[in-house]
Amino acid sequence: LIMSRRRIPCLDSYLDKMVFDMHLNSLRNANVRTLWExxxxxxxxxxxxxxxxxxxIQLNVDYGDGQEAGPEGSKIQMHFEELLKSNTSIYVEELLMEHFSDLIKFVxxxxxEDPSSGSSERPISVSxxxxxxxxxxxxxxxxxxxxxxxVITSFSNFLCGMEILRAALTQLLLYYTRLSDCMKxxxxxxSLNKDLVSISSIMYEIRKYSRTF
Structure with a gap:
């Protein structure tokens, strides 16, 4: 029906019988050993x-073909978008923990904790x-x-990779801001002010990698 609505009805059967069936057959006939990388x-x-x-799914959401049309197609798309969002958060935390574990654990x-309240058994110290x-x-x-x-190595989709890298750098900035506020x-x-990295310097790096990824 999609091709009919686009006024190319002859392609409906071609897409159903040829293209889709070829995809399915390629899976059935695949040699797992040759696919390993x-x-x-x-x-x-x-x-x-x-x-x-x-x-x-996107075609069915836009046009509908009687299989995954309308709201059902939208639900599937939303499901995978939510899945991407939740797994991105997990990946970002694991990536940051790999490189900044001490900072994140402390934060x-x-x-x-409020050092001036005296409520902590072991107040935070400069050391x-x-x-x-x-x-x-x-x-x-x-x-x-x-x-x-x-990120470049792990994600073939560069747009998705750029969003994930930006999310990781933004989360790093939030962690470091909390550390800086705690130090104050x-x-x-x-006495540690001289060792602090300015927020503007971190922001510059975020913008730089957002442009070049």
Missing amino acids: DDVHPHYVMRRYAEFTASL KIRAS EVEPIIKDFGSRWKAAIELMHND RIAGGS
């Missing part, structure tokens, strides 16, 4: 069928924060470059 990229067959399925466990700040300052650019390379509340924390 020692690579971290998504397998080209998986990507091929994911994009093929996404195309069919999640200690940064919300606790100093190694985290100095470690970040010494290698944050190199770590971001490694993250950039990880610590007695003697001003």
Whole structure:
């Protein structure tokens, strides 16, 4: 029906019988051993069928063909978009933990404490924060470059990869901002100001990688 609505009715049977059947037959006749690749990229067959399925769903949402038309097609699309969103969050956290684990652990466990309240059994001290700040300052650019390379290697879809990298860098900025705010509340924390990386410097790196990915 899609091709009929586009005034090319002869292609309806061609797409149904030829193109779709050829895709199915290629799966049935595939030799698993020849398909194996020692690579971290998504397998080209998986990507091929994911994009093929996404195309069919989008066509059905737009035109409808009696199979996945209308609201059902939209539900499937929304399901996968939500799945992408949730898995992106998981990937971002794992990527950041690989490169900035000490910073993230401190922010999640200690940064919300108020050093002046005296409620904590072990108040946050300069000696606790100093190694985290100095470690970040010494290698944050190199770590971001490694993250950039990880994303390029792992995601064949560059638009998707760019969004994931941007999400990771934005989350890193939020973690570091919380660390900086925490340091300001610590007695003697001003002694570490010279070791802090400015927020504008991190923002510059985010914009740079967003442009060049």
